[in-house]
Amino acid sequence: MPVTVTPTLPAAGPAKVLRLARRDLALDGHELGFLRETPAAGAAPQALRERMAEDGYLLMRGLIARERVEAARRVVLEHLDAQGQVDRSHPLMDGYRAEGAKGGYFGGRREVTHQPDFLNAVESPELADFWAAYFGEAPVTIEYKWLRAVAGGDATSPHYDVVYMGRGTRERLFTCWIPLGDLTFDDGPLALLAGSHRLPSYERIRQTYGNADADRDNIETFFSHDPREIVQRYGGQWQTSEFRMGDVLIFGMFTMHGAVANRGPRFRLSTDVRWQPASEPMDPRWIGAEPAGNYAWRKTPTEPLEVSRRKWGV
């Protein structure tokens, strides 16, 4: 029997339908609802830790100064523009795609991610202060930055981050998903599966898939391409939101997440940056100026998802 989490209910009116990974879901508060917000100002660290334990995420509105995020957005758009990917019949900062533009994954591309204006946002004092308070000790951020310019096409399928970066601390490493633009639902925001980090119905998934390692096991790394299949079998609720620059969505390594498809004409720009206590072990694959990253993953044919799931019995 799937265990449910407290559903978040939508405003009255017809439900919008969003494409999450490869499945259309109604944003009606059943399989898909709204992320719960946490005020960025004034929350006590203990209350934040409790909410993280309960929800598996914190949606912090306006945590980073908007101007910093705008400057980081400009860095990324200038890079895309130099590649001819931006439709310059609109202002650059509007981020419209040129015809045929595919966007791209720019993780680890230091000529973009280590521009001062980019680092000023993703390693901002606001974030450093937040993490120092949250951990109650000095924080550190992983030097490698994940960066995406998402055009149309398939959106990120559901997964746990731990399969990519689980060789250091697993319990005190957190992802900050930072939209580098104001995002409507049509721009393709992130979605999280509330409950996947703690519901007993997910225990076997955490014990099997959650102990997989992209490099050691060379698995596909996604858990499913179908968000409905997961909630129907295991419970919980997908949750998403629209975003403004400065908002940060924070979650742990065992919170299942994926993305809503970008159905608009603009790029969905976002970065994922990771923070942890400086005292805890770091995954060696991601540290230093030239990290190995997922060095073995996909170097040979990956194990198909169906095979992995059969082995795990989930």
Ligand SMILES: O=C(O)CCC(=O)C(=O)O
């Ligand atoms: O932005 C996306 O589409 C995926 C991001 C993600 O998987 C992450 O932040 O770990």
